[in-house]
Amino acid sequence: MKDFFKVASIEQVLDLRNKFPKLETITVPLADACGRISGASIVAPENLPGFRRATMDGYAVRAASTFGATESNPAYLTIVGASRMGESPNFSVKTGEAARISTGAMLPEGADSVVMVEHTEALDATTLEIYRSAAPGQYVVQPGEDFAREDIVLTEGQPLRPQEIGLLAAFGIDSVQVCRQPVIAVISTGDEVTPITEPLHPGKVRDINTHTLSALIRTCGATPVSYGIISDDRESLQRILTVAAEASDMVLISGGSSVGSRDVTIDALSHLSDTHILIHGISISPGKPTILATFHRKAIWGLPGHVVSTMVVFLKVVRPFIHHISGAPPTRFQGSVRSARLSRNVASAQGRVDYIRVKLRESEGGLMADPILGKSGLINTMVKADGLVEIGLNVEGLNEGALVEVELLV
């Protein structure tokens, strides 16, 4: 299986998502369900609405009683009562009769349409003049017109937005089966890495990656658990990796930036029983030296040491795997994308996908994307950036003025 170890394309990597099972479902209160993924299909237990409702303030009538009515030749109807909000009228409306009704109230039996109050005049307590013909069904919502009993209301894997929460409330459903959100272990490696709360000695750097990755994990709705900083030592890494994989649904090893440090990660994974290395290198930049392994059907990632590379790999590669095990559908119109024009030429190497960082600004000709200069390993390039622009595998670069899709970093 050595073939696997040639550098893989990003599509080849993403295809491996199916090797990892979706997490089980759990039941949560409706108040906690927004932003989660539905874990089951739900069928409408009843009609919505459950009764014929008026959609205007006015009078409930039989449409036939109004046929031919005009300003000069109004229809005259007898007001026989009022349909009160939240009540079931205890009378019916016959031909030649009308009942006062408010938006949202139930139509009395016999009535089949509503005349807007603006097209009527009540001459006294019981006599109503109507100036327009009403069509049957006018200003009425029929039972089940929003959702009929037995309609599929939600499908498994559907993201629950505020409107889906409202829909469940409409059916009196106060708890929902959703996909469990993953727990993701973060292991930082590198002899040079120091916890952020400790004094920084010369030659050391603070543990940026644990904090950046934890924040990224939270933006996916998942829970990060930090396993601290491990020195560049195979046995220590194997020990903590085994514990972390056992206790979580995915493991991110944020590698030291040197070749030696990366060797420790691949070495630790290679020597762990039940581990298969699926990917060692992806044809993207930044982010090439990424490792993906399976360990007890869980994904173990070896991420590049530079925080910028780690962020790009997380957003473009790891995040789709988190969404996959979280039960989210593979394609959705989500994420924030803006069209903009490049403000200068950008070079790119063929044979890899490049992700360049850009800053957006409004200009007379529309939104402009300014490529961010500076050494790619510097975090300031991500802090200045509003978004990423992808330059495809077989593209040599993009010209000034090219229309690009900017994926916002939010």
Place this chain on the structure above:
Amino acid sequence: MKDFFKVASIEQVLDLRNKFPKLETITVPLADACGRISGASIVAPENLPGFRRATMDGYAVRAASTFGATESNPAYLTIVGASRMGESPNFSVKTGEAARISTGAMLPEGADSVVMVEHTEALDATTLEIYRSAAPGQYVVQPGEDFAREDIVLTEGQPLRPQEIGLLAAFGIDSVQVCRQPVIAVISTGDEVTPITEPLHPGKVRDINTHTLSALIRTCGATPVSYGIISDDRESLQRILTVAAEASDMVLISGGSSVGSRDVTIDALSHLSDTHILIHGISISPGKPTILATFHRKAIWGLPGHVVSTMVVFLKVVRPFIHHISGAPPTRFQGSVRSARLSRNVASAQGRVDYIRVKLRESEGGLMADPILGKSGLINTMVKADGLVEIGLNVEGLNEGALVEVELLV
């Protein structure tokens, strides 16, 4: 001040944000800061990086020692040591000398550049052949090159994304001053409205709005507090409104859908001391019968009864006010927007801004937006929708094929 009560444009309403003060700042642990708004500017307490770091694996040298080196005429240097990861080298590199170095390690004193390992060959433990000239500063990050001491790292009002969290970690900052997130009271009104956990009697409807609004409030990072369902009665509403406004930063009254019900809300607000009604009606559809009042410098909203109207008003009007009091800057390239072509003509009334719901689909010609048909009060139109398209104040409609910006409902 009766002029206020003519229907206001959406811009006039949004201009009123400045009447409402921003909330105070609080300090939170770094782990909880992602997604929040910075409450203060932060200046770099030190250089980042703090020392000269290699960005390649190879040899640290004085560039001058390599000048003129080629494959056929290599330079020969003496290897005097290795710079270990996380340590400060205890030796220096003089002309004619080299030190082994890994990506991320500290350059020894005297060295000013790094030669990639690929351009060298170690002939024995102390003799190095170099095949290329190195420029001074090559593959080196200088102290402060990412951020220099005293640089402004974060400004007040800046959203904290994962990269800003990483940046704070890089400076050893483990707690952050952020804007407090608002607590928002939700009051449902209407004689016809029943809590979702209670049996539904004929003519009643379940309390969709409290649950939908609470979910929308959570998507803004704010905390919803429900004050239950109040019948259409001025005094009850005034009593609960006073309590809710006292205990929260903003109040949303989700009105009954009938004119009578709306009258109760405006009546309650008009009779409350220290209350000023700023807006009664906005020229948008859906959402026209919206009320905005101030009460002790807090915004009190009277929202339409229909859940679809309430959602649109929340997204287009209320949400910017929540962002404002949360300390967020008024304009940012945020929100999820996709460009698409309308698949059919859409009519619109002049003199108001229309928000139509659309479903997106991929087609050969790019992304298409299918306008969603059906009565506007039905929640299924929002459940089917991927996004909203705005039709401007003085536009009579949009033609099939028109390029539109779709704001995604996520």
